[in-house]
Each structure stands twice: as C-alpha cells, then as structure tokens.
Amino acid sequence: MNFRKNKSLFLFLLPGLILYTIFFIVPTVNALIYSFTDWDGISPEFNVVGIENYVQLVTNDSIFLKAFVNNIKFMLFVLIFQTLFSLIFAMFLIKNTKTNIFLRALYFFPTILSSVSVAFIWTFIYDPNMGMLNSVLSTLNLDFLQQNWLGNENIAIYSIAVTQVWFHTGQMLIIFVAGLQAIPKDLYEVADMEGAGRWSRFRFVTWPMIAPSATIVMAYTTIQSFKAFDLIFAMTRGGPNYSTEILATLIYSTAFRSFEFGYASAQSVLFMIVIAVITVIQFRLLRASRVQE
Amino acid sequence: MKTIKYILVIAFALMVIIPLIAVIFTTFKSTAEVFSSILGLPESFRVDNYISIFVDQPMARYFMNSVIVTLFSVVFTLLFASLIAYAVTRMFGWIGVVFFSLFTFGMMVPAQVNMIPLYQLVFDLGLTNSLLGLILVNISVTMPVAIFILSGFMKSIPKSLFEAARIDGGSEWQMYRKIAIPLSMPSLAATAIFLFVMHWNDLLYPLLFITKNEYKTLPLALLEFQGEFATNYPMLFTGVIIASAPMVIAYLFLQRYFVAGITAGSVKG
Numbered sequence: 001m002n003f004r005k006n007k008s009l010f011l012f013l014l015p016g017l018i019l020y021t022i023f024f025i026v027p028t029v030n031a032l033i034y035s036f037t038d039w040d041g042i043s044p045e046f047n048v049v050g051i052e053n054y055v056q057l058v059t060n061d062s063i064f065l066k067a068f069v070n071n072i073k074f075m076l077f078v079l080i081f082q083t084l085f086s087l088i089f090a091m092f093l094i095k096n097t098k099t100n101i102f103l104r105a106l107y108f109f110p111t112i113l114s115s116v117s118v119a120f121i122w123t124f125i126y127d128p129n130m131g132m133l134n135s136v137l138s139t140l141n142l143d144f145l146q147q148n149w150l151g152n153e154n155i156a157i158y159s160i161a162v163t164q165v166w167f168h169t170g171q172m173l174i175i176f177v178a179g180l181q182a183i184p185k186d187l188y189e190v191a192d193m194e195g196a197g198r199w200s201r202f203r204f205v206t207w208p209m210i211a212p213s214a215t216i217v218m219a220y221t222t223i224q225s226f227k228a229f230d231l232i233f234a235m236t237r238g239g240p241n242y243s244t245e246i247l248a249t250l251i252y253s254t255a256f257r258s259f260e261f262g263y264a265s266a267q268s269v270l271f272m273i274v275i276a277v278i279t280v281i282q283f284r285l286l287r288a289s290r291v292q293e
Numbered sequence: 294m295k296t297i298k299y300i301l302v303i304a305f306a307l308m309v310i311i312p313l314i315a316v317i318f319t320t321f322k323s324t325a326e327v328f329s330s331i332l333g334l335p336e337s338f339r340v341d342n343y344i345s346i347f348v349d350q351p352m353a354r355y356f357m358n359s360v361i362v363t364l365f366s367v368v369f370t371l372l373f374a375s376l377i378a379y380a381v382t383r384m385f386g387w388i389g390v391v392f393f394s395l396f397t398f399g400m401m402v403p404a405q406v407n408m409i410p411l412y413q414l415v416f417d418l419g420l421t422n423s424l425l426g427l428i429l430v431n432i433s434v435t436m437p438v439a440i441f442i443l444s445g446f447m448k449s450i451p452k453s454l455f456e457a458a459r460i461d462g463g464s465e466w467q468m469y470r471k472i473a474i475p476l477s478m479p480s481l482a483a484t485a486i487f488l489f490v491m492h493w494n495d496l497l498y499p500l501l502f503i504t505k506n507e508y509k510t511l512p513l514a515l516l517e518f519q520g521e522f523a524t525n526y527p528m529l530f531t532g533v534i535i536a537s538a539p540m541v542i543a544y545l546f547l548q549r550y551f552v553a554g555i556t557a558g559s560v561k562g
Contacts, residue, residue, distance in 0.1 A: 008464070009379075009384050009465055010380070012376040012377065012379060012380035012469070013376070013380050013381075015373050015376070016376065016377045016436055016440075019373070019429060019432055019433045019436070020396065020399065020433050020436060022414070022433070023411065023414070023429060023430050023433035023434070024399050024402075024433050024434065024437075026410070027407035027409075027410035027414055028406065028407045028410075030410030030413075030414075031406055031407045034409060041409070041413070085305075089301075089302070089305065092298050092302055103306060106306055106309055106310070107306070107309060108551075108552055109544070111555055112490055112537075112541070112544050112555070113494070113537055113540070114493070114494030114496070114511075114512050114536060114537070115494065115496060115512075116494075116496055116512045116516050116533075116536075117515070117536060120526075120529050120532075120533055121312050121316055121530075122312075124312075124315070124316075124526050124529075124530075130327060130331060130524075131331075132311075132312070169305075171555060171559060174556050175556060216559075226403065227403050227404070229496075229497060230497065230512075233500075233516075234496070234516055247405070248403065251405045251408070252405065255408070255409045256412075261409050261413075268406040268407070268408075268409065269406070271405065271406060272406045276401070279401075
C-alpha cells in the first residue's frame with residue numbers, strides 16, 4: 001500500500017540517488033575495503049593484509065600520532081577563541097542598528113573568500129622577511145616578539161589556528177546574534193528586579209538561553225577545524241617537519257605523495273571514527289550542561 | 294566597559310580591513326615596492342600585474358572553467374536535491390525517513406575519507422581532466438546538505454495545500470512545480486548562495502582530478518601560482534582579487550542572502 005502510493009515519488013529520487021550511489025556510497029564503502037589491503041594505487045595487484053594497517057597506525061606510526069595531536073591542538077585553540085570571540089562580539093552587536101549591521105557584514109566578509117585566498121593573505125602577514133606582522137612589531141619597538149610564524153615548528157600550527165579564527169568568527173557570530181535576539185526581554189527585566197549584576201544576568205539568563213546556539217557553534221567549529229584541509233594545504237602543506245600536519249592533510253600526502261592507498265585508506269577510516277566520537281562526546285557534554293541549568 | 298567594547302569592536306574591524314586594503318594596494322606595486330613599504334600606498338595605480346596575469350597566464354580560461362563548473366554544479370545540485378527533498382517529505386511511512394537518513398549521512402563524512410577510492414573511480418571512468426567529472430562529483434557531494442536544508446523547509450509547508458491539490462487531480466510533479474518550489478524560494482535562494490560560495494572556492498576536487506591547465510579552476514590555478522611566483526605577492530594577490538571578485542561583488546548586493554545561506558550551510562563544516 002505504502003509502496004504504491006510512493007511509486008511516482010521514487011522517480012523523484014532517481015537522478016540524485018544514482019549520482020550519490022556512484023560518487024559517494026561506492027567510494028565510501030571502498031575506502032573501508034582498501035583499508036584492509038596494501039595497494040599502492042598503481043599496480044593491478046595487491047594483497048589483503050587484514051587489520052595490519054590499523055595495527056601499524058595505532059601502535060607504530062609517530063607521524064599519524066603527531067597529526068592527531070596537531071588536530072586536537074588546532075581544534076582546541078580554534079574552539080576556545082572562535083566561540084569566545086563570536087559570542088562576545090555578538091553581544092556587542094546584538095541591536096540591529098545601521099552601524100552594527102555594517103560591522104556584522106564586515107566581520108562576516110572573510111567567510112566568502114576561498115581558503116587559498118585567505119592562505120595567501122596570511123602567508124603575507126606572517127612572512128618572516130617582509131610580513132605585515134613582523135613589520136608592525138618592529139614599528140612598535142617589539143622586535144623581540146618577531147617570529148618566523150609559519151616556519152617555527154613550535155608555533156606554526158597556532159599561527160594557522162589564528163587564521164582559521166579570523167576566517168570564521170564572523171560566521172559563528174551570526175548564529176549567536178540570532179540566538180541572543182530570540183531571548184525574551186522580560187527575562188532580563190525579572191533579573192533586574194531581583195537585582196542581578198552584569199555577571200549574574202549572563203550566567204543565569206543569557207547563557208542558559210543561548211546554550212542551543214552554543215551547541216551549534218561548537219559543533220560546526222569542531223568539524224570545521226578537522227576539515228581545515230584547504231587552508232593548511234595552501235599555507236604550509238603540513239610542514240615544517242609535520243608540525244602543521246593534520247589528519248586530513250596526512251591522508252592526502254600518504255595517498256598521493258607516497259602512493260600508499262591501502263594505508264591511507266586505513267587512516268581515513270580512523271579519521272572518520274575520530275570525528276564520529278568527538279561529535280558524540282560534544283553533544284553529550286553540552287546536553288549535560290544544559291540539563292544542569 | 295563601553296570603552297573596552299569600542300576598542301575591541303574597532304580592533305576586529307581593522308583586522309579585517311587592513312589586510313584587505315594591503316592586498317588591493319599590493320596588486321599595484323612591484324615586488325621591490327612591497328619590500329620597501331608593506332602597508333604604504335602604491336607609487337602609482339599601475340595595472341601591469343593585471344595585464345600580465347591575463348597575458349602570461351591562461352587566467353581567462355581558469356575563470357571560465359570556474360564559471361562553468363560552479364554554474365552547472367549549483368543548478369543540478371539544486372534540481373536533484375529539491376526533487377529528493379520533496380519526495381522524502383511527501384513519502385508515506387518509514388520509507389521517507391530511511392531515504393532522508395541515507396542522503397544526510399553524506400554530510401557527516403568528511404571529503405578526505407573517501408577521496409582515495411573516489412579518485413580511483415573518476416580515473417577509471419576517464420573523467421580526470423574533465424569539467425564534467427568535477428561537476429558530477431560536486432553535485433554528489435553537496436546534495437546531502439542541500440537536501441537537509443530544503444527538506445527542513447518543505448516540511449513546514451501545510452499538508453492541506455497538497456491535499457487540496459490532490460483532490461483537484463494534481464500529480465506529484467505538478468505539486469512539486471506549482472506548490473513546493475514556489476513556496477520554498479527563500480530556502481532555495483539561501484541554498485543556492487551557499488552552493489555558489491562552496492563550489493567557487495573548492496580546492497580539493499580540482500586538486501585531485503585536474504592536472505592540465507586547460508581544465509584548472511581558479512583556486513587550483515592560484516595554488517600553483519604559489520609554486521611559480523613564490524613570494525611575488527603582487528602577482529599572487531592579483532590572482533586573489535580576480536578569483537574573489539565575483540563573490541565580493543555579489544556579497545555587496547546580496548549580503549543578507551549570503552549570511553542566511555552560508556549560515557544554513559554551516560552544517561557542512
């Protein structure tokens with residue numbers, strides 16, 4: 001009965017479903033299959049090696065571990081600063097005045113640029129010889145703070161994280177503005193009557209009310225920071241000495257520079273698992289914090 | 294408190310404005326001039342870099358490729374995704390939910406997870422170094438998020454409208470065209486803008502599938518300028534300006550739609 005009623009609707013699914021099956025479902029399943037082989041991507045033959053790739057990755061691959069740690073560093077930095085800045089600026093610019101609307105549009109502007117363009121702009125800012133940042137520091141007589149921002153292994157990943165924050169804060173700000181504007185005014189009136197200070201107003205009215213927006217912002221930010229492939233690839237290609245390599249860029253270079261398709265596929269499967277786990281943890285944590293309110 | 298607020302707001306505004314002005318100024322400078330004054334005004338607004346990028350590089354070709362790939366990808370993603378969104382919201386029982394989940398699963402999987410088998414597949418189909426290959430992959434990859442946004446909107450269309458049309462003997466196709474699509478225009482517009490930005494700026498798929506100059510899109514071409522020009526920032530930034538111009542011009546006129554569209558599409562990350 002259901003099927004008969006749905007019959008003509010199945011035709012609607014068809015064109016999209018065919019493409020989606022060929023170019024998404026099949027490759028995704030294949031990634032899993034490749035991950036159990038030692039295929040190099042070129043030769044017609046390969047061996048099935050079972051879980052050997054996974055064992056190697058988890059127990060004996062310092063570069064994979066480094067990329068994973070970099071990913072976490074990058075994510076935490078971006079998560080903290082992007083959420084903080086976008087929330088603070090959203091609170092500053094909450095009213096729909098002409099100036100505020102202009103400023104929101106200005107802050108949002110970097111979002112429409114391509115990652116490659118943003119990468120070039122920030123490579124110029126960070127350039128050790130004629131970069132904007134170092135010359136500004138020098139003008140301010142702060143020469144001792146000058147750095148090779150993208151060449152110093154210890155700080156390169158954070159330099160790119162700053163770029164990422166610049167890139168997407170304006171986007172997250174919009175989500176917070178929508179959340180803040182939806183808070184009923186009378187809640188603040190009640191808080192004022194009870195004599196609540198600035199902090200209490202935030203803690204007991206604003207924060208619980210924008211928790212849903214915060215969940216969304218933090219979820220997007222996390223996923224974005226795991227997918228920052230374009231930006232990192234265009235800024236450093238993962239170097240120097242793997243210091244800015246994240247999982248996404250490592251998978252690319254394992255597959256298309258070292259031609260270890262099987263091994264790189266195992267990396268992708270683990271990458272997928274990491275993303276799934278982080279997403280679940282994040283939703284749990286944020287849900288728990290909301291229940292407490 | 295007020296003072297701190299103003300300082301922060303202005304500081305962030307400057308952090309966006311200053312680099313952008315520096316980029317524009319740099320395109321009118323020679324490399325030597327950049328060295329001597331990074332933030333200064335160019336000595337004159339000479340357009341040598343703009344001329345040389347079009348004369349010495351197949352910039353017009355790259356630009357056209359980007360236009361073709363983006364246009365076809367956006368139009369067909371919207372068409373297929375709106376058909377699917379309509380079907381899954383209209384289907385009776387669990388079957389609609391199953392298809393909806395199947396399609397939206399695609400949003401959760403980062404592109405790097407299946408890029409290796411995808412590369413192999415595109416290669417086997419003879420679609421590397423072809424704009425068609427890029428378009429087909431683009432459609433398949435962005436359909437999930439478009440379905441997600443559109444079906445969210447279509448669910449809010451009152452069922453009674455469809456019931457009335459059905460009683461008048463309307464077919465599903467007519468209801469899709471005469472009711473669902475016209476009523477979904479705001480979300481179609483938002484999705485279209487999100488897709489435009491996404492496809493126009495995409496680097497990964499051209500990087501995977503395209504090696505010949507004839508088929509390169511702007512982001513890939515820019516990336517390769519980096520190898521050719523190293524720290525010749527005037528040339529790099531001239532490329533940046535040309536690659537960004539269409540989006541920036543559109544943003545100036547359609548700001549509200551950009552903000553709505555990109556925010557809706559943020560799910561994709």
